[in-house]
Amino acid sequence: MATVRQPLDFSPRKRPSQRRSRETFDALVEACAGLLARRGYAETTTNHIAERAGVNIASLYEYFPGKDAIVAQVAERLVERVLARLAEAADEVMAAGGEDAVRLWIERIHEIVSRERELVAVFVYQVPYTRELAPVEAVGARLLELSQEVRRRAGGTLARELSDAGLHLLINLVTSTILQCILDPPPGVAPRELLDELVRRVEAWLPRPR
């Protein structure tokens, strides 16, 4: 940490236009993602990122004002990826419909986040400004939307019968439990059990569809 950039700058310096430049841009972001997942935030350096991307360090600074901007870009893509998969999963769950909607939905969320375990861990536990990143801020709201949609189409109303605070709590329970299973599984209780109990709890919590 040589210089202290007082106001954090998360936006890329310039957007690539040509195909070639798009490729180096992507290579940089992907190299950064790989390093974050393997080595963690502190050990991920700009020189290292450029090297791993097979790109000259000068080119890196052509596109990004600094390390944080690349990391932010990684976060943005991670969020996009996860949200896209969640949306897809929501469709499937709604299509399947029926009794098991809640179980299916929770299991799919768990599965999708699991696939990004290492990266998620780094953003949750290490990156000091994760919560300030715009795409990250939007995740909660989007997850809520999807969940309401699932619930509605799968045979019940959710929004009208739970207060805002209640919804928050519910989402809180689901996300914190799933994250715990993935990132920090408690000894003595199998993740499987936790998830099963979570499903039961959520079902009991929701107003019965009629």
Add this chain to the structure above:
Amino acid sequence: MATVRQPLDFSPRKRPSQRRSRETFDALVEACAGLLARRGYAETTTNHIAERAGVNIASLYEYFPGKDAIVAQVAERLVERVLARLAEAADEVMAAGGEDAVRLWIERIHEIVSRERELVAVFVYQVPYTRELAPVEAVGARLLELSQEVRRRAGGTLARELSDAGLHLLINLVTSTILQCILDPPPGVAPRELLDELVRRVEAWLPRPR
């Protein structure tokens, strides 16, 4: 980060015996705590810690093998402080007893953790090895014990009627919601509301005492 200490060393190098040395030891740990709270993990450096403690840098390394060891010591004291206050609060809640036990207990937890807001935020969001620290690992279990005690003495049984998984979920809901209120309050819902709803939820969740 000049050298990479492969196996992290969290234990102090030597324990102070004389009064004078106890004082410099304490001054170092407290200076570190202050810096962590104010500047965050990355900006807290050993030179800075020593300076702020009014202690020579050489003395710092007399007691600690490195930055992480001081940070670990800060964590240990933080945990001790919080757990002690929680135990005290548990006693009070049990003494007061009655209907409001759950509400009182949750409010006290919230209040106690609130007082350590900045430090907690740093350990939760920034320190990369928080979850590997022994004292931290024990927090969950201890909180569970205290909660069960409160519940038992305040008129119900808890342990026998909830599965392990159920208990985990419950604790999860409580801690994640309280932490959210303190560290990352969602826009649009007042923390007060969240806590109220939490109390209601937890009461509804628990088997009715009789």
Add this chain to the structure above:
DNA sequence: GTATAATCCAAGTAATTGCTTTGATTACTC
């Protein structure tokens, strides 16, 4: 009052890191 422990002083080392520079080379656009 002497031996030992603790602290200071102050300078310094070795390594890393973020980021820049300059000029040459290569690819793409039209």
Add this chain to the structure above:
DNA sequence: GAGTAATCAAAGCAATTACTTGGATTATAC
């Protein structure tokens, strides 16, 4: 095929950081 955009190569700079050294000074224990 000319002009522009992208990339590279290589060196380097300024700052920071963790940590050490070795001798002088001061406090503490017995």
